[in-house]
Amino acid sequence: MPEVTTSNSGVGPDSTGVSDAGLDGVHEAVRHICPLNEVLDRVSGKWAIGVLTLTGAEEVVRFTEFERGIPGISRRMLTLTLRNLERDGLLTRTVYATVPPRTEYRLTEAAQELAQTLSLLTDWAKRHQAHVQASRVAYDETH
Amino acid sequence: MPEVTTSNSGVGPDSTGVSDAGLDGVHEAVRHICPLNEVLDRVSGKWAIGVLTLTGAEEVVRFTEFERGIPGISRRMLTLTLRNLERDGLLTRTVYATVPPRTEYRLTEAAQELAQTLSLLTDWAKRHQAHVQASRVAYDETH
DNA sequence: CCGAATCCGCTCAGATACTG
DNA sequence: CAGTATCTGAGCGGATTCGG
Numbered sequence: 001m002p003e004v005t006t007s008n009s010g011v012g013p014d015s016t017g018v019s020d021a022g023l024d025g026v027h028e029a030v031r032h033i034c035p036l037n038e039v040l041d042r043v044s045g046k047w048a049i050g051v052l053t054l055t056g057a058e059e060v061v062r063f064t065e066f067e068r069g070i071p072g073i074s075r076r077m078l079t080l081t082l083r084n085l086e087r088d089g090l091l092t093r094t095v096y097a098t099v100p101p102r103t104e105y106r107l108t109e110a111a112q113e114l115a116q117t118l119s120l121l122t123d124w125a126k127r128h129q130a131h132v133q134a135s136r137v138a139y140d141e142t143h
Numbered sequence: 144m145p146e147v148t149t150s151n152s153g154v155g156p157d158s159t160g161v162s163d164a165g166l167d168g169v170h171e172a173v174r175h176i177c178p179l180n181e182v183l184d185r186v187s188g189k190w191a192i193g194v195l196t197l198t199g200a201e202e203v204v205r206f207t208e209f210e211r212g213i214p215g216i217s218r219r220m221l222t223l224t225l226r227n228l229e230r231d232g233l234l235t236r237t238v239y240a241t242v243p244p245r246t247e248y249r250l251t252e253a254a255q256e257l258a259q260t261l262s263l264l265t266d267w268a269k270r271h272q273a274h275v276q277a278s279r280v281a282y283d284e285t286h
Numbered sequence: 287c288c289g290a291a292t293c294c295g296c297t298c299a300g301a302t303a304c305t306g
Numbered sequence: 307c308a309g310t311a312t313c314t315g316a317g318c319g320g321a322t323t324c325g326g
Contacts, residue, residue: 035268037193038268063307064308076300076310079308088279089275089279101307102308103308118264125179132253135230139230140230188318189319205287217321219321242287243287244288244326245288
């Protein structure tokens, strides 16, 4: 299991004594981002969201269906993504020892909730897509 | 501007003729993930969420406050993250030509909405943290 | 105080080839 | 059909140094 090691967040508790006191509000706020990073660590990586979204829409998905449904993904990346999601308890993998073999993936309950939350992010993206686009153009012109 | 180029999503329209027909449902579902990837592309990168969360809690934040508030971040990465967020129209940067200099960052309206949505993800993470943790341990033991 | 510039290691992710 | 294995380039991100 050499790759896609889900990176060790970094914003973890490896703090550097922020005990100057007086910024308790700040410290309190930062503590909230730790679990968030855990989420994004496992949702990041260019393909995980595609897998989650696709599975959320199809209920049960086979390996080949992912390959066709997610344009541009390689066999390797699909496998890696699938394994990580399975490892994190977001996807269940069922192998049928038939000929030819058949493997089915489906979301766990936890992942179904996640998928719904992710859809809210999609909504945000759709609403502000133009704004972001315009901001970039403007920024790139002036810098 | 050589780094943190916000990566070109990859799940873009560079499709490979998925015109087999019959899987319109799938194709329809995948089209929804494109904007989502745009969001995550700019929110990913290990530090962006920390910046957004911190700024959301503090209203207005100075450069040095970020450094102290986000344990482990380097000057370089902070600057890069800040610039990207500014470029995407999520952060405003106000420089006061005083001595010593003073720079203030605050969220745009769009970013404030995003921050709220991200907090929902945090909630999810908190609720399922234990489950994910347990799943990993179990997975690592059997593989 | 707020950065910019350079050097460099590490991981991610693509291409390719092989297996049960 | 559903993977695994190996090689490789590209870019992220850390440490350090210099400037306004």
